[in-house]
Amino acid sequence: MARKTGSSGEKTARDLQIAATKLFARHGYAAVSMRQIAAEVGVQAGALYLYTPDKQTLLFDLMRSHMQELLDAWEVESGNFSDDPKALLEGFVRFHIRFHLKRVDAVFIAYMELRNLSDQNFSTIANQRQAYENCLSKILKAGVGAGVFDLVDLKLATFSIIAMLTGINTWFRDRGRLDSETVEHIYLDMVMGVVGCKSRRRPD
Amino acid sequence: MARKTGSSGEKTARDLQIAATKLFARHGYAAVSMRQIAAEVGVQAGALYLYTPDKQTLLFDLMRSHMQELLDAWEVESGNFSDDPKALLEGFVRFHIRFHLKRVDAVFIAYMELRNLSDQNFSTIANQRQAYENCLSKILKAGVGAGVFDLVDLKLATFSIIAMLTGINTWFRDRGRLDSETVEHIYLDMVMGVVGCKSRRRPD
DNA sequence: GTCTATAGAAGGATAGAC
């Protein structure tokens, strides 16, 4: 039987992740103090150092685990689709929107706090980010090869699509004008336009 | 005749703008100290307060003047085009890319430091930003009205296009694989795809 | 596992000499 002599360490560790994610996203890494985080967790500042060696590592761990979850989730999700590039791209777009809208704070941090990482930590995150971009590039490349996509530049199309999809996070609000499903549909249409695969006009 | 008793105030004022822009972009507003800025300018920290009442106002002035220059520049530039929505959109895309690539640091700040503005300052910048988005929305609306653009949602298309164009700033490097003119061409192609006006495929 | 207390450094901003 597990030892539980009054300790609440695991819960505190979880609470720390949650509090730090929320506060870093809201105010920025540099603007948030360990005391603020501690107050949000409900402990004193000193107690945080049982769970992280320092503030920098706290940020890094948040970003790395977020990116890893993203990569793992797509790894699983992509298994649901056939090899058809169009189906894969649709799957990717819907997956990206849904995943990112579910983790607004972590996504925000992953995009905004890169410059606050130490050099070594930065390159780890940059590699994960590139791995994710490669997932999309692979799909686009296959589509161009199969003649169903029409693209001038593979790399720039990758950047464009990820930028426009991730941009959703800056304006989307639950209970807003559009629900998530509608947003997916509209963006899918625009992405298909980017890759030269828009079949709406002159449908014959 | 102007009084110039050994004063270098105007130059220092300019240097302060430049130094703050560079350092805020590089490390983030919250992470940069007034002492660092002063060192970059080449004066002592106290001297900065001759040019700004406080750090917050320094940030706000940078952002506001950047956004105002953007709006003014498009006001001028847009006069160069006829009423043809396609020509206007091409003009906007090329203008946006060129303007933003010329001011990487100021653009970065305008996108990253919104959360470090006081409430009142934030709403000023938010209004300027919306004014800029409206410039694009107007073009898209005219194009839809004229039947040359095919869009599911005007607002989301506006967000998408601005997000993908501004994303260029995160990867573009002078002397990189592509020059600015080529980038403009490639993005123009993708934007035309987004608005359902891509005439490359099945060109008949 | 958490607290209190604190060391030691750095921050924004001001006062007064020059």
Place this chain on the structure above:
DNA sequence: GTCTATCCTTCTATAGAC
């Protein structure tokens, strides 16, 4: 217009009691 000096606050991180 700028400098030096400094006030006062806040920060990260650690030490030791419980």
